[in-house]
Amino acid sequence: MGILRKLNSIITVDIIKPGYLAGFFAFKSSVFIKATMNFVFWNMKNNHYRIYAGYIVIVLIAYLVSSFKMDSLKTIKADTSIFSVRKTLDSLYGAFSFRSGREPKWGVIRHLTLNGAAFVSAPSNQSKRIAIHIDEFISDYKSGIVKSDLKKTGYSEHIISADIHKIGKVATATVIFKAFIKGDNRIRKEGMDNIQLLFDQGCWKIVAFTTQSESTPQ
Secondary structure, three states: HHHHEEEEEHOOOHOOOOHHHHHHHOOOOOHHHHHHHHHHHHHOOOOOOHHHHHHHHHHHHHHHHHHHHHHHHHHHHHOHHHHHHHHHHHHHHHHHEEEOHHHHHHHHHHHHHEEEEEEEEEOOOOOOOOOOOOHHHHHHHHHHHHHHHHHHHHHEEEEEEEEEEOOOOEEEEEEOOOOOEEOOOOOOEEEEEEEEEEEEEEEEEEEEEEEEEEEEOO
């Protein structure tokens, strides 16, 4: 009856004490499962299974929830690595690209952009450049597609190199890229994007984006 009283004490009294439940779930999985199985067989043997089945279910559910939260924390920690920053960049440049008759993945671009982020295109002698928000950036991109043959040919940007630096949840990346247009065999110069990112709500998002278009002469 010792283990029974202990479990009853945990469920009815000590479960509300700060830190007690966390300590309880800190035991290794194998030890916990073995103890639980012994407890089940003991109750079945002594005809107490129906009375205390609820306790077993509660403890098992709580254990699974705790394990799930720990795994989630590990996933979030992994997502803050430089490798995850590179994956974000790959997704972004993949979203910029599109096949003939299609459009860029506007939803993906918006998702990877923090609210209030600033976009600045390459300086020009013909106009004064200012930072714009995501809606205006997308509007300009759409306008550029309409005014060209890109809708027919398609367009893709490939990352040549990405120099990424990260401290905590802040990262910066200098991306060298090259554009490809189907049927256009002209030699194109590489472009460069400078991107600042912030890890927010489980993923890396653009805070600032400055580009030197690959088609602009140096």
